[in-house]
Amino acid sequence: QQQVKQSPQSLIVQKGGISIINCAYENTAFDYFPWYQQFPGKGPALLIAIRPDVSEKKEGRFTISFNKSAKQFSLHIMDSQPGDSATYFCAARGNTGTASKLTFGTGTRLQVTL
Amino acid sequence: DGGITQSPKYLFRKEGQNVTLSCEQNLNHDAMYWYRQDPGQGLRLIYYSQIVNDFQKGDIAEGYSVSREKKESFPLTVTSAQKNPTAFYLCASRTSGGSQYFGPGTRLLVL
Numbered sequence: 001q002q003q004v005k006q007s008p009q010s011l012i013v014q015k016g017g018i019s020i021i022n023c024a025y026e027n028t029a030f031d032y033f034p035w036y037q038q039f040p041g042k043g044p045a046l047l048i049a050i051r052p053d054v055s056e057k058k059e060g061r062f063t064i065s066f067n068k069s070a071k072q073f074s075l076h077i078m079d080s081q082p083g084d085s086a087t088y089f090c091a092a093r094g095n096t097g098t099a100s101k102l103t104f105g106t107g108t109r110l111q112v113t114l
Numbered sequence: 115d116g117g118i119t120q121s122p123k124y125l126f127r128k129e130g131q132n133v134t135l136s137c138e139q140n141l142n143h144d145a146m147y148w149y150r151q152d153p154g155q156g157l158r159l160i161y162y163s164q165i166v167n168d169f170q171k172g173d174i175a176e177g178y179s180v181s182r183e184k185k186e187s188f189p190l191t192v193t194s195a196q197k198n199p200t201a202f203y204l205c206a207s208r209t210s211g212g213s214q215y216f217g218p219g220t221r222l223l224v225l
Contacts, residue, residue: 006156032212043120043204043216044157089156093212100145100212101172104156 004092006105013112019077021108023090032093035075037086080112118217120205125222135190135220137205145208146188150201163188200224
């Protein structure tokens with residue numbers, strides 16, 4: 001019930017291409033869906049986030065698409081660059097009272113080649 | 115320069131030893147969190163605190179303890195009861211809007 005399933009586990013994209021990472025969830029009580037970017041040996045950095053009343057959110061080259069009925073959301077990285085090579089995590093927040101806990105996907109390792 | 119700091123960057127634990135990981139934030143956030151990261155498993159919640167002098171167990175609290183005596187500080191102790199402590203430990207704090215921001219992490223290794 002609390003799981004967030006993320007795919008693919010790894011992804012190789014050519015420079016200039018579109019990177020797409022998908023996540024699916026079961027718990028309809030989740031109310032906030034962030035994406036994090038993590039470089040090796042560093043802490044995750046909040047990239048972009050969406051709430052379920054919005055179907056799409058765009059910030060620069062990063063777009064979240066959200067499908068509430070299918071309980072799925074995805075991250076699209078347009079014009080992918082070698083500097084985007086990192087591990088990406090989706091997450092979902094379940095509000096148990098005011099606890100605001102995040103459940104994370106298992107991560108996607110993105111490599112952008114020249 | 116606001117943010118979350120964690121120390122040390124690397125920590126070595128001998129068998130039977132308790133070790134304490136430091137987490138400090140100057141963002142004036144009420145809520146703070148500790149996560150453990152293992153390869154291929156994402157981040158798992160160890161403990162969290164929504165306010166000073168209060169904290170709750172997360173999904174994998176066994177073998178860990180925390181305290182929250184000050185708003186700025188949320189130290190994590192890895193006790194000798196934690197049999198597999200080797201991992202990357204991440205501290206986070208949360209804004210009033212619900213966004214969590216992470217520190218740089220501490221890598222714990224067992225000698």
